[in-house]
Amino acid sequence: MVTITVDNKEVQVPSGVNLIEALKAVGIETPHLCYHQDLPVCGNCRQCLVEIEGPRGMALAIGCYTPVSPGMKVATSVSSPRVAEARKAVLEFLLVNHPLDCPICDKAGECMLQDNYMMAGATNSRLSPEVGKQYHGNPEHSSIDSKGQCRGGKCIDIGPRIVLDEERCVQCSRCVRFMQHIAKDEQLQLMSRGGHTYISTFPGEKLNHPYDRCLSDICPVGALTDKAFRFKKRVWALSRIPTISMSDSLGANIWADYADGIVYRIMPRCNTEVNRSWLSNAARDVAQELHKNRLLSGDISAASKAIKETTGKIAIALGASCTAETIAAFKKLALSLGERAELFGGSFLPVQAADGIARSGDPVANRACLEKAGVNTNLGELSKRAAEFELLLTVAADLWDENPEEASSLNKIPKRIALTPFNNSTAKNSTLSIGIRHWLESSGTMLNCKGLEQKLQGVPTNESLQVKSAKETAEEFLI
Numbered sequence: 001m002v003t004i005t006v007d008n009k010e011v012q013v014p015s016g017v018n019l020i021e022a023l024k025a026v027g028i029e030t031p032h033l034c035y036h037q038d039l040p041v042c043g044n045c046r047q048c049l050v051e052i053e054g055p056r057g058m059a060l061a062i063g064c065y066t067p068v069s070p071g072m073k074v075a076t077s078v079s080s081p082r083v084a085e086a087r088k089a090v091l092e093f094l095l096v097n098h099p100l101d102c103p104i105c106d107k108a109g110e111c112m113l114q115d116n117y118m119m120a121g122a123t124n125s126r127l128s129p130e131v132g133k134q135y136h137g138n139p140e141h142s143s144i145d146s147k148g149q150c151r152g153g154k155c156i157d158i159g160p161r162i163v164l165d166e167e168r169c170v171q172c173s174r175c176v177r178f179m180q181h182i183a184k185d186e187q188l189q190l191m192s193r194g195g196h197t198y199i200s201t202f203p204g205e206k207l208n209h210p211y212d213r214c215l216s217d218i219c220p221v222g223a224l225t226d227k228a229f230r231f232k233k234r235v236w237a238l239s240r241i242p243t244i245s246m247s248d249s250l251g252a253n254i255w256a257d258y259a260d261g262i263v264y265r266i267m268p269r270c271n272t273e274v275n276r277s278w279l280s281n282a283a284r285d286v287a288q289e290l291h292k293n294r295l296l297s298g299d300i301s302a303a304s305k306a307i308k309e310t311t312g313k314i315a316i317a318l319g320a321s322c323t324a325e326t327i328a329a330f331k332k333l334a335l336s337l338g339e340r341a342e343l344f345g346g347s348f349l350p351v352q353a354a355d356g357i358a359r360s361g362d363p364v365a366n367r368a369c370l371e372k373a374g375v376n377t378n379l380g381e382l383s384k385r386a387a388e389f390e391l392l393l394t395v396a397a398d399l400w401d402e403n404p405e406e407a408s409s410l411n412k413i414p415k416r417i418a419l420t421p422f423n424n425s426t427a428k429n430s431t432l433s434i435g436i437r438h439w440l441e442s443s444g445t446m447l448n449c450k451g452l453e454q455k456l457q458g459v460p461t462n463e464s465l466q467v468k469s470a471k472e473t474a475e476e477f478l479i
């Protein structure tokens with residue numbers, strides 16, 4: 001920690017950080033646009049102005065590019081009219097060519113430009129109606145508005161998942177820096193100069209990357225929006241639950257944003273130890289798939305009877321996303337069944353290399369818990385020894401979709417019961433299938449690939465209110 005003076009008051013702040021972070025640590029918000037905690041600093045928006053004392057007295061400086069140092073004297077808009085005035089002036093420049101789109105803009109409600117505007121205090125526009133907006137963007141996309149003025153391109157389809165609205169771009173370069181430093185695949189560039197600058201892909205190319213939906217999160221305004229969420233729901237109508245992604249064993253920290261029993265989107269929840277501010281497209285797609293093809297029926301007592309009546313061997317296959325509590329419940333069930341029951345767990349999907357961003361590459365999210373519980377995670381052994389078993393109970397394990405060839409040998413097992421959230425191939429290849437909650441709708445614990453214990457919280461969706469969780473179903477089997 002270091003001691004600095006902020007607005008004539010001595011405060012203790014962490015050392016080795018910039019002024020935006022130092023001020024945040026003592027509860028002072030600094031407006032910013034281009035600065036992002038997980039991207040290299042570029043200092044181009046000039047929104048984060050503060051005054052710091054130098055050899056020639058107090059002078060304006062940008063907070064994002066100024067490291068904190070002991071004894072530093074800082075003035076924010078609280079004590080310095082110059083800072084307040086300068087921030088307002090920068091905003092006026094940023095807004096001079098910005099469209100009046102807030103009512104139809106997807107970012108409204110979580111837009112940093114809106115927030116900064118409110119923080120600065122509303123100012124009357126000095127834009128002359130005769131002059132109007134003068135931003136044209138990429139000549140290939142500019143359009144003529146209802147007043148006959150040439151305007152920047154709107155709703156530009158720059159890739160399979162992202163839409164660009166040129167007029168709303170504040171040229172902060174966050175998207176460019178993300179593609180360059182995080183995705184390590186430079187697909188976006190700021191083209192042209194000065195007031196003509198616009199964001200673009202390279203000629204003839206589309207934006208297409210397994211993490212490109214992150215761009216919609218980090219774009220501080222509504223210039224880059226996510227097709228999967230666009231116009232689906234106003235952000236202020238959403239509630240959110242902090243939970244963990246079971247898409248792989250990293251266990252990315254996420255927000256599940258929902259309303260009226262529907263999950264509309266999954267967003268990264270910053271955890272510097274795990275996924276920082278990033279989340280793969282694949283981990284987000286879960287929200288779009290969650291409400292499709294659900295299995296909401298099933299006869300638990302018929303399944304329970306079938307299990308109890310089985311005299312031969314029983315294989316229980318626990319899926320990759322089972323929580324520690326679910327694993328424990330099925331372990332208890334297996335113990336109650338005695339020697340005839342054998343526990344397996346995992347997935348037929350191959351383990352791939354980590355991508356260094358927010359995916360471990362291991363599709364078995366809770367592998368550490370399965371192994372800790374002594375569950376055999378070699379599912380290949382189950383398919384090889386299929387003929388030994390009389391009953392197979394799969395728990396949120398979509399084995400027939402993951403690897404139809406490998407799973408086909410499991411058809412040798414005469415009784416096959418599937419506990420599954422979806423009416424998938426495993427449900428179709430089973431003699432009895434029962435709908436259960438998805439992991440997004442379940443609470444519990446997972447151990448990620450770094451040994452970090454993380455807690456899931458279930459989202460109350462329309463479907464989860466109709467079916468039991470896997471753990472509750474296991475408890476029913478025990479009665």
Ligand code: SF4
Nearest residue numbers: 101102105111221222
């Ligand atoms: S980017 Fe922000 S300020 Fe601009 S139209 Fe959208 S919500 Fe409004």
Ligand code: SF4
Nearest residue numbers: 169170172173175219
């Ligand atoms: S598109 Fe968004 S992130 Fe990219 S430069 Fe423009 S405002 Fe910044």
Ligand code: FES
Nearest residue numbers: 032035045046064
């Ligand atoms: S946040 Fe500091 S210049 Fe943009």
